Amino acid sequence: MISSLRLYSFRAYDEAELEFDPDFNRIVGKNGVGKTSLLEAVAHLGYGNSPWSGRTVDVIRSGSDFAVIHGIGATRKQDVKIKIKRGSRKEVYLREKRIPRMSELLGVFPITAVGPQEIELVKGSPSIRRKMLDSVLCQIDAVYTENLSRFKKLILDRNSALKGVRSGEMKGGHVLIDSIDENLAPAAAGVMEKRELLIRQLHAKSSEIYREMTGGRGGALELIYKPTVDVEDKSVGEIEQGYYNRLSARRKRDLDTGETVIGPHRDELYFGKDGEDMAR
Structure with a gap:
């Protein structure tokens, strides 16, 4: 379970920090305010990429050179930070240590993404x-x-x-x-x-x-x-x-x-x- 999520220059978000309830969370808002972007950020923490976007750099906010997604869970192992930079490879950190293979991320935050x-x-x-x-x-x-x-x-x-x-x-x-x-x-x-x-x-x-x-x-x-x-x-x-x-x-x-x-x-x-x- 993700207990907190921090975003920097991700999609519509300049900077954002959210705390989640351990049992149930509902995201409500008008069209275009970033509800889907939040779900996309959560999906990155589970998969290492977006299930909906073809190009990784598309998630970087216009005018910025990089985006950061940082999720923390209930256990010590559940600390994932992803840095996405233009013109460079994605950097994924698990407990502040950069991991060489995306497969090491799988299972840290088990996720199923469902949409239309x-x-x-x-x-x-x-x-x-x-x-x-x-x-x-x-x-x-x-x-x-x-x-x-x-x-x-x-x-x-x-x-x-x-x-x-x-x-x-x-x-x-x-x-x-x-x-x-x-x-x-x-x-x-x-x-x-x-x-x-x-x-x-x-x-x-x-x-x-x-x-x-x-x-x-x-x-x-x-x-x-x-x-x-x-x-x-x-x-x-x-x-x-x-x-x-x-x-x-x-x-x-x-x-x-x-x-x-x-x-x-x-x-x-x-x-x-x-x-x-x-x-x-």
Whole structure:
């Protein structure tokens, strides 16, 4: 929980300092006074960036060279300061010490940002839904963050090797792909196992809330995880072996396209009501 927030040259704010109630806070004001800017500043403390702005420097107040966001929470660990400068890299400090990786910030202030654009979670592309899952899990599970980072790197390496073998420019490429697959499978399995668990938990809770909201007359809400390999009722070791086997079986087709088409980067999250896809 963020107990206090200090802003300097952030959006509409020249300087501002706020204290928050530990139980509930409501932000009220006329249009254009900075309500959304406050939420954006809070989101920076959780994510290290804005969920709504494309360019980081856009948050710097006109006429200023930098902006500062400083949040303090109830525990000693919850002291985050972010300095955003024009023409320079963002500086993030945790307990007054600059951190080299943004991943170290995740989980200090766990945050979920929800706004009108979240309709894209249902209507938008699968990548938006995967990004949401990653945003939640990376804040609460350091091992997931490591597995996801490793998977993303290895999938790029594998696709590069596939293209190299296909073009004939990479000698011994199959041996390299074998090595990549051996490391890719455990990372992918770690990601898929945690995603499946999270979706099961979200499905149970959201279905309960939806029934209460509709008095049981709104139909059945469904959240279903749809990975490219079978993960249901399987251990992480079984998921790893299953994914490795699929990679091996599909290699010729992957070589034809120069792309790996199975794995967490192709997962889908299904939103349904009474068996109908809500994305339609």
